Amino acid sequence: MKRPPLWKITRELKRPLQQIAQLPSRLGSLLLGRWYYDAFLARRTRVTKGAIPPGPQPAVYLTFPSQGLLASHVLALRYLTDSGYAPVVVSNIPLSDGDRQRLQEVCWLCIERPNFGYDFGGYRDGLLAARARLDRIDRLVLLNDSSWFPLPGSKDWLAGAQALNVDFAAAACNYGHPRVEAEHFREIRWGYSTASRNFQYCSYALMLSGRLMEDPGFLRFWKRFPLTNNKKFIVRRGETGLTQWVLKHGFSHGAVLKTADLDQRLAQLPRDAVRQIAAETVIFERPSLAALKAELLSQEAPAEDYTAFILTAVAAQGVSYTLPAYLHTHSDLAFLKKSPCWLTEDGSNITLCLASRLEGKAGQCIASEALQLRQSRAPRFASAPGGTQ
Secondary structure, eight states, X not given: OOOOOHHHHHHHHHHHHHHHHHHHHHHHIIIIIHHHHHHTGGGGXXXXXXXXXXXXXXXXXXXXXXXXXXXXXXXHHHHHHHTTOEEEXXXXXXXXXXXXXXXXXXXXXXXXXXXXXXHHHHHHHHHHHHHHHOSOOSEEEEEETTEEOSOTTOOOHHHHHHHTOOSEEESOEESOSOOOOGGGGGGOOOOOOSOSTTOEEOTTEEEEEHHHHHOHHHHHXXXXXXXXXXXXXXXXXXXXXXXXXXXXXXXXXXXXXXXXXXXXXXXXXOHHHHHHHHHTOOOOSOHHHHXXXXXXXXXXXXXXXXXXXHHHHHHHHOHHHHOHHHHHHHSOOSOEESTHHHXXXXXXXXXXXXXXXXXXXXXXXXXXXXXXXXXXXXXXXXXXXXXXX
């Protein structure tokens, strides 16, 4: 039997110690976080009415405008209003007077709240605020600014989510595919199932039906949500927990982006095209996958190896982060994640190259903001994007 690599042995040995060390803070968050926020921090919340009238289709748009309100924020909000939605902007940091006034032109409500509970803390405030103020909700959308949206030339995600005709619609999903370690990438057998306890619909874009919004248990989920500033806890109880709640209670669900047949779609492409997709695959915080990518691109590997690498990366990381260029070119996905701009140099290059190919004023706006993110958050990278192999 092949001996596991040293990094993997070390990781497994450290995990129990890390979990024990984090136990007190996790218990405190679970028991007291929501109470502390509702009793004390929520008093600092500021709600401002905007120019957009309320309606039965509210859209909670969560922002963290650390560099101020951006042109892409306004573009996303205008897209929502043009599509018949009443935006509820939730900012997890205080706004300047000028930014607040600009937002009032393109939203129904503007909520400034303490940054507690990450995205799900903001979603909670926006969703409950809309529910308390509206007699009827036909559908409610949850979006955040972790992605640029909508991308020029992409499909209309709102229309696509509505066309699914389900109670819980997402842009994409993660962890519905079997995983293998990087060293065993050729052994991956592609499949899709929602049965995994880690399966989740990505929370950066969700559409909730009126039936779901009227369910007392669903509202209790949000009211009792255990707020905390432990990010891993929020992901587990929020993104994964919300998905699992919907599945457990029998509501219909689905994602606009289909990944069940990704292996078949890749198999239909020429070898050079699959190699290019492998070159444009974003890897983060996974040294073994990054090393595998570099190894495969340094040689003339068969198409099957490139395909197996791509599928292994998607299964491990989720499709939205991993294949931005492929998704825009082949699936017309309306979202482009921002964090690869600063996480790794390779991921930054891939993201900036894609942004530079987007058309029109919106494309120029996204490309400019992507470069600014790279320069401000990852100054160790060169200012201009490089090409991929």
